Amino acid sequence: MDLSSYSIPDKAVVTHLDWTASVDFDAKIIQAKATYSVVAQESCQELCLDTSKLRIQNITNLEGEPLDYTMSPPVPGKLYLGQKLTVSLPPHKNKDCSITIVYQTTNECSAAQWLPPSQTAGKKYPYLFTQCQAIHARSLLPCQDRCGVKMTYNATVTVPSWATCVMSALLESSKNDGKDTKVYTWKQPVPISSYLFALAVGELEKIDLSKRCAIWSEPGTIKAAAYEFSETEEFLALAEKIAGKEYVWQRYDLLCLPPSFPYGGMENPCLTFVTPTLLAGDKSLADVVAHEIAHSWTGNLVTNATWDHFWLNEGWTTWFQRKIMVAIKKNPKFLDFDAIDGRKHLGDAIEEMESKNTKLVLDIGDGDPDDSYSAVAYEKGFTFLLYLERLMGTAQFEKFFQAYIGRFASQTLTSEDFKAFFCEFFEHKEEALKSIDWDLWFYGEGMPPVLPELDQSMAAASQSLADQWLAVDREAKAPPAKNEMEYWSSLQITCFLDDLALKIGDQPLKLPTLNAMDALYKFSESRNSEILYRYCELAIPAEDESVIPVAIRFITTQGRMKFVRPLYRALFKTKMGKKLAVDTFLKNKDFYHPIGVKMVAADLSSDYKKSSTTTLSASLDKWLIPGALVAATFAVVAFRTRR
Ligand SMILES: [Zn+2]
Numbered sequence: 001m002d003l004s005s006y007s008i009p010d011k012a013v014v015t016h017l018d019w020t021a022s023v024d025f026d027a028k029i030i031q032a033k034a035t036y037s038v039v040a041q042e043s044c045q046e047l048c049l050d051t052s053k054l055r056i057q058n059i060t061n062l063e064g065e066p067l068d069y070t071m072s073p074p075v076p077g078k079l080y081l082g083q084k085l086t087v088s089l090p091p092h093k094n095k096d097c098s099i100t101i102v103y104q105t106t107n108e109c110s111a112a113q114w115l116p117p118s119q120t121a122g123k124k125y126p127y128l129f130t131q132c133q134a135i136h137a138r139s140l141l142p143c144q145d146r147c148g149v150k151m152t153y154n155a156t157v158t159v160p161s162w163a164t165c166v167m168s169a170l171l172e173s174s175k176n177d178g179k180d181t182k183v184y185t186w187k188q189p190v191p192i193s194s195y196l197f198a199l200a201v202g203e204l205e206k207i208d209l210s211k212r213c214a215i216w217s218e219p220g221t222i223k224a225a226a227y228e229f230s231e232t233e234e235f236l237a238l239a240e241k242i243a244g245k246e247y248v249w250q251r252y253d254l255l256c257l258p259p260s261f262p263y264g265g266m267e268n269p270c271l272t273f274v275t276p277t278l279l280a281g282d283k284s285l286a287d288v289v290a291h292e293i294a295h296s297w298t299g300n301l302v303t304n305a306t307w308d309h310f311w312l313n314e315g316w317t318t319w320f321q322r323k324i325m326v327a328i329k330k331n332p333k334f335l336d337f338d339a340i341d342g343r344k345h346l347g348d349a350i351e352e353m354e355s356k357n358t359k360l361v362l363d364i365g366d367g368d369p370d371d372s373y374s375a376v377a378y379e380k381g382f383t384f385l386l387y388l389e390r391l392m393g394t395a396q397f398e399k400f401f402q403a404y405i406g407r408f409a410s411q412t413l414t415s416e417d418f419k420a421f422f423c424e425f426f427e428h429k430e431e432a433l434k435s436i437d438w439d440l441w442f443y444g445e446g447m448p449p450v451l452p453e454l455d456q457s458m459a460a461a462s463q464s465l466a467d468q469w470l471a472v473d474r475e476a477k478a479p480p481a482k483n484e485m486e487y488w489s490s491l492q493i494t495c496f497l498d499d500l501a502l503k504i505g506d507q508p509l510k511l512p513t514l515n516a517m518d519a520l521y522k523f524s525e526s527r528n529s530e531i532l533y534r535y536c537e538l539a540i541p542a543e544d545e546s547v548i549p550v551a552i553r554f555i556t557t558q559g560r561m562k563f564v565r566p567l568y569r570a571l572f573k574t575k576m577g578k579k580l581a582v583d584t585f586l587k588n589k590d591f592y593h594p595i596g597v598k599m600v601a602a603d604l605s606s607d608y609k610k611s612s613t614t615t616l617s618a619s620l621d622k623w624l625i626p627g628a629l630v631a632a633t634f635a636v637v638a639f640r641t642r643r
Pocket residue numbers: 291295314317643
């Protein structure tokens with residue numbers, strides 16, 4: 001049962017889509033024609049599709065004759081589910097039939113983000129990108145918007161002649177068509193769930209990274225992006241080895257989005273979307289790419305049957321990503337090191353979440369899947385898989401992973417299917433199998449019931465250096481004389497900064513400590529967004545005025561909510577930054593993504609209401625959206641930004 005969709009695929013299922021669309025940047029709409037290949041039971045007279053805020057113009061059979069249809073009204077309190085579109089099917093003797101829907105998207109399309117030129121790196125042309133996960137595809141096209149239905153698609157997209165169109169598919173052709181437009185044709189021959197349908201249109205350039213990999217980006221960032229992601233082919237080849245199954249999607253391209261892109265990455269097939277905040281200049285944040293590549297098998301090929309089983313997508317992908325990084329770094333301890341960081345985030349997330357959402361297997365029902373989106377699927381899922389790996393032995397478990405991919409490729413599965421296959425694969429290990437408390441793992445709340453021991457040796461140096469700096473600050477000890485971080489990985493450095501933040505608690509560092517630290521390590525000049533962000537988080541509460549220009553530049557040149565939101569809040573909480581935070585936000589709000597604008601405004605407004613000492617602009621209020629919506633949206637963005 002998947003109550004997040006009105007479709008009834010058991011009776012009539014869409015197997016292929018032909019999508020012809022025209023992108024209108026002035027009106028911010030897409031005018032489209034969608035032709036569906038439907039396989040229906042002979043007795044079935046109608047096809048049910050999900051839609052949200054679409055303007056249906058006409059529905060016809062193959063011969064162009066109109067078909068009857070009804071649009072059910074939206075259900076109050078369940079607006080995120082959109083509206084059910086029921087179409088009378090033409091006669092289908094051989095079970096196959098096809099229908100065509102002509103429609104427009106509207107300004108309320110939750111999947112599409114229309115960026116004005118001010119939100120792009122080039123600042124010259126507008127930009128469009130879509131984000132369909134979890135159930136936003138229905139606002140872009142009528143579809144059976146559930147993971148359990150997979151279809152192939154072909155697309156023909158008309159865009160302005162200055163623009164380039166990219167999709168989660170293989171490019172077939174592109175040509176100028178008339179004076180002002182270009183037409184692109186795309187083909188996705190591997191069946192995909194609707195949430196993987198994706199489109200971006202903007203001023204784009206491409207640099208090939210290998211025969212099957214390329215990077216797409218705005219002209220101003222293309223070179224930096226090509227450098228940063230130059231190891232993509234190597235990652236992909238290693239992933240194929242670990243998965244024991246070749247990469248089936250043919251192309252693996254990356255699209256580096258404009259700086260206001262509020263997320264970290266999205267694994268759209270053939271074309272991963274990534275944030276430009278990964279452009280550290282030293283390839284140090286490439287683990288996000290390892291994560292998105294891993295999704296090519298876990299998620300995109302082997303897919304969770306419903307969002308209740310999201311851990312099968314993200315837990316496996318986190319496990320697989322860490323295996324890829326171990327192979328890249330040629331260091332098995334790297335898995336434990338990265339998992340330490342993950343476990344910390346899991347603990348933080350669980351503390352703040354509703355307990356029902358801390359279960360590995362969720363019970364979303366007809367709720368909004370976005371509301372339960374969190375670190376749990378990633379890190380609790382990973383912890384479960386690591387527990388199973390340690391129980392069965394790494395070599396055996398890695399073989400199981402390959403068998404799992406082989407068994408469920410191009411299909412969807414539930415947690416129970418996973419359990420059954422696991423028990424079948426390891427049936428010779430009866431004792432070990434008996435020791436697994438499946439129900440506790442699947443349905444228990446809070447932290448995982450077992451926390452496999454993680455090797456601390458890679459973290460030890462970071463932790464000991466954090467102790468040293470704590471002593472510098474609290475006991476007036478002399479700071480370290482030389483830079484022992486010179487050969488550290490960025491993960492070791494972020495581990496140091498996290499550990500120090502944990503150790504100082506609510507009592508900020510003293511200015512001389514921060515100054516000595518920055519003089520030695522040059523954190524404030526770091527091009528690595530993860531390091532710069534953590535340094536700002538240490539320096540802002542300390543009222544360190546020297547960090548202000550650094551922090552302001554950071555939060556006004558990229559819009560990734562993971563960084564922007566906490567830094568605005570941190571600034572607002574200080575004497576030096578209270579007014580500045582509001583002024584900076586109001587001055588730069590056109591740069592951010594609309595979701596981001598609303599969230600930062602809500603943050604500042606709520607902090608503003610809490611603090612009576614200030615006389616700040618009430619104009620923030622008009623950017624405010626209801627608290628519940630903010631919380632829900634943030635739950636999504638906050639986690640998506642991590643990967
Ligand atoms: Zn993921």
